Amino acid sequence: MTGYIVRRILWGVVLLVLVSALTFVLFRILPTAEPARLRAGRGASPATIAALRRDLGLNKPLVVQLWLYMKNLFLHFELGYSYHSNASVRSLIFERLPATVSLTLGAAVVWLAVGLPVGIVSALRRRSRLDRASMGVALVLVSAPEYWLGLIVLYLFAADIGQVKVFPGSGSYAGLTSDPWKWLTSLLLPWLVLAASFAAVYARLMRSSLIETMGEDYIRTARAKGLTERRVVMRHGVRAAINPIMTIFALDVGTLLGGAILVETVFDIPGIGRLSYDAITHADFPIIQGTVLLVALFIVVANILVDIAYAYVDPRVRYS
Amino acid sequence: MTEASLNEPLLRVEDLRVEFPTEDGVVHAVDGISYDVRAASTLGIVGESGSGKTVAALTAMGLTRRAGARISGRILFEGRDLLALSEEEMRRLRGNEIAMIFQDPLSSLHPLYTVGAQIVEAIRAHRDVSKAQCRARAIELLELVGMREPDRRVDEYPHELSGGMRQRAMIAMALANEPRLLIADEPTTALDVTVQAQVLALLERLRRELSMAIVIVTHDLGVVADIAADVAVMYAGRIVESGPAARLLSAPEHPYTWGLLRSIPTLTGPRARRLEPIPGSPPSLIERPSGCHFHPRCPYAQPDHARIDPRLEPVPGEPDHRVACLLEPPLRHDLWAQLRAGGTAAQALSATTAGVPEAPA
């Protein structure tokens, strides 16, 4: 078991190294950005640009640059400097991370709390009106684009521009530590919007997973033991059905932690997604590079955690 | 003299009918069967796929209710009609006074819980016992079913055990609350032959030690010969023959039973050059043959067998041995004598009808 965990972690590290190297090479190959010219600003003389190139180490062979980059990255967590925003990429990321984390975790709670029970009930009452209705709604939510949904919701409920002025509008985010109430209320709509499509997906997944599980022989045995139906469904059915969902959940959260760009943009939440979006529009490569690496990190970590958790949760996996 | 008249049977099934409406039509899984199970004795229910034997067993446990089945008849367990009980009352009986074990122990045990946890759950479903006591009882049960090192096995997962041990674990779980009746649905089919023998010996020992009745559902006549005191042969949802096992297997009365016995290769007895299979295949339960369900495949069928439903009636001189066949008893007797002498079905038929006048139309 420990061997299994150690193996997973080591492969994760290897993967991160590969992703970093690949990112680095990609960004150097990209035709548009000539970092020195960008930094020198408009109208700089060729001499200034040449000097900057020397300073930034852009003269050295690609391999040496790669080596320096990796060394800085892994030993010092040095992600570079954004001249455009005049701050180190690392500090920018840390500044924006809490908002994204709040958004993601809150949405995750909502989509699990809504999606899973709906899925369970649908599975148990297959082909009933409730089942058809909820799967129909799920289909709609899955198909609706997030930004569209976000705009609709703002149009309907936002305090500044909405028809029914219930929730704070876009741009009203405040940090948890500075203004907790504002933090909560400003995130309610974004949570709902972000959770909407995920809840739909999870409801459908839970439904199909549970339908399959409830057809297994051990459910029949559980009933033959005289267990209450509730126990049969929850402890035997759902318990087995939830495993595949767990894997997907970790991956979804991992990806979202890298920034839910669309929702953050519509609701003007200062998170990583917004940071990436702004960086893209300004061609601020160090930041883009940094956020790409961040997403990679989250996904790799999520994968490792899922693999490890799965081994705990499903004893059959441990010996492979 | 029947022993059943001295003490009421533990389980009495009366005219049980079970139907399932499906998209393709109504499946008549069980078509009016009646049988008794005496306390602490073993009844074997033999049949092939589509005979209804498994549905009959599941219905006794009340496990067919949620499938939308239409059930009629009576199932009397110690005098109470199980079919008239509410779901909650039935639940309290299941795993408690009546228990069931299934064919494939790997898929029938939950893969994510240890064997011990599953046994403990079975106990706590019906009794208010502390977890520690339950665990002790679980170890005791595993020992009772012949598992070595039960204190280690109790914390293992089903996939960590061998096939034979898994089946023992399932039996241990079924015995947790000292049931008076154990229903075993093909308990040895998925096991190796040496393990089969052990499990059958185990069931027989448990029956004696715990005074427990067993209903064993199987397709294997050898299993029935080994441990069943009484047998019921099912075909297309009906019982075609029933009675004491020894008698039924040595002097069967129904052409289907003859067919089964003659189409199965044996370990002892002469090696026939060819087996004599029953022609055709088991009928669909949606569109069954009219009258006697076996008549399309019966070499001795007469025209009116397609119209009349045979009833299960005692064989002359053997009140415990019943058969549902429209052939006259003396004719059956002769046919069997011919078959035993080594004749084929065709030969037996011509030999016996040669001297018999035409039956009135």
Place this chain on the structure above:
Amino acid sequence: MSTHVAEEKQDPRADEPLVEVRDLVKHFHAAGGIFTRRKRGVVRAVDGVSFDVLRGETLGIVGETGCGKSTTARLIMRLLDASGGEVRFDGQDLLGLSGARLKAARCDLQMIFQDPYSSLNPRKTVGAIVAEPFAIHDLHRDRAERRSAVCELLDTVGLSPEHYNRYPHEFSGGQRQRIGVARALALKPKLLIADEPVSALDVSIQAQVLNLLSELQDRFGLTIVLISHDLSVVRHMCDRVAVMRLGKIVELAPNDALYSSPEHPYTRELLAAVPGARS
């Protein structure tokens, strides 16, 4: 008890065994280690097995789960690669063949499998399934000719030409097994290996399929290797029987001798364990 062969073969090799297996070995490695797939443990599925299969006979291989009988069959069929040993088929080394010569040799060795529900491609019609061997070996290129060859095979196994365009799911287990047999006979093989051919079938259908195999053996002079865990079936069908345990053959004897006076204690244990053996 010798079986009948349809016509006397003028083959000079007529009294040599059709298959000679010598010290056949198959090891499976259990992987381990952190980065490398270092060989941790070895499963000796087949651990030095030697036997002959005589022309025209039915040889039975019995044993319990994990004894290696199915693996042995797959090694002979070259569905698995052996770890060691030798197999000679019709005088020729079988394990060393590859490419076109292996393909040609495969025409002579055919197999039928246990599970009639998974051994037929559900997306192909019966006609396509039975004709597939022709397609692979480029025989009967003319469509009409191919179709009539397939119908002939269907008839041989007791099915009818109208089954040509149906799909496997429309048939019962016994019928599907017949389709498998038809497919196996398409290339007129010398050797037919039947791996638990009737275990998944109902009792009354088993007899039909076993009779079919006996009939076909008489008609086409087939040599059959029958693998089964069911000792009664093997007793009925086979001339000689090999008993396997843990990858080795513990006893190999003519039918009568094995069943009436088994020598090896394991054989005796198996025979005693068969339900109904005592009754």
